[in-house]
Amino acid sequence: MNSNQPQLTVRLARDAADIRAAQHLRYRVFIQELGGTGALVDHVNKLERDELDPFFDHLLLVNTCLNPDDGQHVVGAYRLLPDDRLDQTGGFYCDREFDLRPLKLSGRRLLELGRSCVDEAYRGGPAMLLMWQALAGYVTQHGYDILFGAASFHGTDAQALAQPLSLLHHRHLAPPELRVRAKEYQRMDLLAPDQLDRKTALAQLPSLIKAYLRIGGVVGDGAFIDPDFRTTDICLILDTKAMTRAAHNLAPKGVTAP
Secondary structure (H helix, E strand, O other), X not given: OOOOOOOEEEEEOOOHHHHHHHHHHHHHHHHXXXXXXXXXXXXXXXXXXXOOHHHOEEEEEEEOOOOHHHOOOEEEEEEEEEHHHHHHHOOOHHHHOEEOHHHHOOOOOEEEEEEEEEOHHHOOOOHHHHHHHHHHHHHHHXXXXXXXXXXXXXXXXXXXXXXXXXXXXXXXXXXXXXXOEEOOOEOOOOOOXXXXXXXXXXXXXXXXXXXXXXXXXXXXEOEEEEOOOOEEEEEEEEEHHHHHHHHHHOOOOOOEOO
16 A cells, blocks of 8 residues: 555444544534534534434544544544334434334334545545445344435435436335335425436436445435435435445455454
C-alpha cells in the first residue's frame, strides 16, 4: 500500500468514545453537509444522535493513522439493529416511517440498517466496499435473512424526484409478501412507465441505492417525507444472500476487515 494512503479497518464500536466519534461524523454529514436536524442533535458538541443509539451495534470504518483521542478516527459508519432487541427499543427506527408488518410476519431474521455515511474525503475509494465486506461477515455470523432500512434522497420535493421514484416503483417494487408501505404515504408512481427516462432516473439515484439495486435490492410501496433530515425516504429491502455474495466478490484490496 502507498504510504500516503490511509490505513483503514472496519470493526464494531468498542466504547462510548467510538460511538461519540460516529456521532461527530454523522453531524458533519447529515447536519452540516445535508442540512438536517433532530430533537437530540447537539450543536454545541457537534453530535448527531438519538435515543436509539445505545441499542444499536455501530459498524465503524476507522483510519488507524488518526489519533482516537481526537475523535476523528471514525470515517465511516453504519447503525445495525438486530430483531432480537426490539423489547429494548420498542421497535425498529423505520417503524416511524413505514408499516413493517410484512417483514415482521415473514418469519425471517431481520437486521435494520441506518445512518450510513462516509466522510467526504473517503468517498469514491474503497470505503463503502470495505464496510459491505464487514457487514457481510456480521450477517453471516449472526444468521440474518433480510436487511432493510430507510434510504434517502436529499430534498423533500417529490415532484422533483419523479423520475427516480417512478423507476423504483415500476422496476424494483418488493414482492407483496415483503412490501412495506409508507405511513405518511407519498406515492412514487408519479410517471407512467412509458414516461420514464432511465438515464435521467439513474443519474438522480443516490449511489447507495444504486448499489443495493445492482445486487437485487427492492423497495417498499410509497415514500416518506422526513422534514427533520430534509429528505425523501424509501424503504430498501435486501435478501442477505445476495449482499454476502456481492460483498465478497467486490472486496477491495489493501484494506482489512477483521
